[in-house]
Amino acid sequence: MEKHEGDKLDEIDRLEPGHQFDVPVADRVLRLPPYLLGRINEQKYRKRREGIDIIDLGMGNPTDPPDPKIVQKLCEAVADPRNSRYSASAGIFNLRREVAIRYEKRFGVSLDPHKEVLATIGSKEGFSHMCLALMGPGDTCIVPAPSFPIHVYSPALASANVLQLEVTQPAKFLDQVAHICETLHPKPKVVIVNFPHNPSTTVVDREFYVELVALAKRFGFLILSDFAYADVCFDGYEAPSFLSVPGAKEVGVEFITMSKGYNMAGWRIGFCAGNAEMVRALATIKGYYDYGIFQAVQIAAIIALRHGEEARLEQSRIYQSRRDTLLRGLERGGWEVEIPKAGMFVWARVPLPWREKMGTMDLATKLLDEAEVAVSPGAAFGPAGETYLRMAFVEKEQRLQQAMRQINRCLRGESVGSKA
Numbered sequence: 220m221e222k223h224e225g226d227k228l229d230e231i232d233r234l235e236p237g238h239q240f241d242v243p244v245a246d247r248v249l250r251l252p253p254y255l256l257g258r259i260n261e262q263k264y265r266k267r268r269e270g271i272d273i274i275d276l277g278m279g280n281p282t283d284p285p286d287p288k289i290v291q292k293l294c295e296a297v298a299d300p301r302n303s304r305y306s307a308s309a310g311i312f313n314l315r316r317e318v319a320i321r322y323e324k325r326f327g328v329s330l331d332p333h334k335e336v337l338a339t340i341g342s343k344e345g346f347s348h349m350c351l352a353l354m355g356p357g358d359t360c361i362v363p364a365p366s367f368p369i370h371v372y373s374p375a376l377a378s379a380n381v382l383q384l385e386v387t388q389p390a391k392f393l394d395q396v397a398h399i400c401e402t403l404h405p406k407p408k409v410v411i412v413n414f415p416h417n418p419s420t421t422v423v424d425r426e427f428y429v430e431l432v433a434l435a436k437r438f439g440f441l442i443l444s445d446f447a448y449a450d451v452c453f454d455g456y457e458a459p460s461f462l463s464v465p466g467a468k469e470v471g472v473e474f475i476t477m478s479k480g481y482n483m484a485g486w487r488i489g490f491c492a493g494n495a496e497m498v499r500a501l502a503t504i505k506g507y508y509d510y511g512i513f514q515a516v517q518i519a520a521i522i523a524l525r526h527g528e529e530a531r532l533e534q535s536r537i538y539q540s541r542r543d544t545l546l547r548g549l550e551r552g553g554w555e556v557e558i559p560k561a562g563m564f565v566w567a568r569v570p571l572p573w574r575e576k577m578g579t580m581d582l583a584t585k586l587l588d589e590a591e592v593a594v595s596p597g598a599a600f601g602p603a604g605e606t607y608l609r610m611a612f613v614e615k616e617q618r619l620q621q622a623m624r625q626i627n628r629c630l631r632g633e634s635v636g637s638k639a
């Protein structure tokens with residue numbers, strides 16, 4: 220027996236060194252474009268390990284704590300051993316009912332919590348698996364450009380073709396969707412929308428969805444509405460829900476999340492709501508892939524939805540004030556920016572001389588190295604994003620002021636941060 224194992228080990232030894240064992244990764248992985256946001260993040264972590272205090276405007280990753288009521292409920296629920304068991308893959312019923320109540324109260328949308336609401340491991344997971352549930356080879360999907368990467372990669376991972384349409388003028392986007400549906404064979408199967416939009420911050424009114432639903436019915440496509448920034452709106456603007464349009468539930472679903480408005484990004488909890496057939500298809504895929512979200516998190520999310528409205532509104536006010544701080548700094552540096560009405564980002568056109576000097580990936584790297592500020596390069600959101608930088612206003616006001624001083628000084632050629 221021992222000799223037998225020894226022979227095998229000798230055989231393994233003989234294959235080394237220099238023997239390259241190829242791992243034949245699937246085409247769907249090889250086909251993925253490089254994840255530029257991941258590259259900037261790696262550089263940021265490296266700098267921080269070197270002890271450099273990088274100010275992070277890169278990700279829409281909240282820095283404020285969740286409402287203490289939610290944290291307290293989580294702690295209580297963790298202490299109950301029943302919550303350590305596998306939970307229901309679709310999410311516990313009381314949570315799905317709470318989502319239906321919230322939709323009714325805020326958007327006047329009536330949902331059946333049994334069939335039309337599903338809990339997801341963050342909205343990104345739900346969105347990605349929905350793409351897998353709906354699309355396959357030969358299907359075409361329309362995606363907004365510039366693009367939040369997962370809007371492109373999820374259909375691509377499902378082997379669908381992706382058509383990117385410029386989104387910053389929503390009326391034109393609708394015209395182009397109609398034109399493509401009239402001319403493309405086979406017609407697109409899915410249209411993805413994401414308003415308030417990441418990264419461009421474009422918003423729409425309810426009329427946009429009335430027209431989109433009418434187009435979906437006329438041409439027979441399905442709609443996936445990524446409503447991740449539903450909870451973070453400014454200046455009295457209220458982002459409309461796609462589901463609030465009559466007929467929306469016949470043609471699509473919407474994804475919402477606890478990550479942004481409730482500061483629960485790391486808790487990984489979101490929802491898919493709308494068309495029962497689509498919800499069922501997603502539930503089927505998820506039934507195979509996962510056992511549901513940690514039940515204590517689901518129970519705490521019920522409290523967030525039931526009692527967290529005031530904290531959510533206060534959080535939006537905090538973001539609005541941070542937005543204004545960032546905008547003042549950008550204005551001082553001569554940047555062109557539209558004032559975002561929602562979301563956690565400013566989408567800033569790079570000032571002209573720098574636009575001509577280098578691409579946004581190089582500019583973001585320069586700002587990380589020399590200004591010690593992490594921003595997201597527009598190129599990470601596809602060619603339509605080139606010439607822009609995305610800056611998240613998640614850090615506290617003082618840090619945002621400091622970040623803008625450092626960025627503006629760096630672009631004037633002055634040394635800043637640890638190099639000053």
Ligand SMILES: Cc1ncc(COP(=O)(O)O)c(C=O)c1O
Nearest residue numbers: 341342343367417447476478489
């Ligand atoms: C447009 C958009 N959709 C989805 C997500 C992911 O949210 P979640 O944390 O719910 O997965 C984000 C997060 O940055 C986002 O910007």
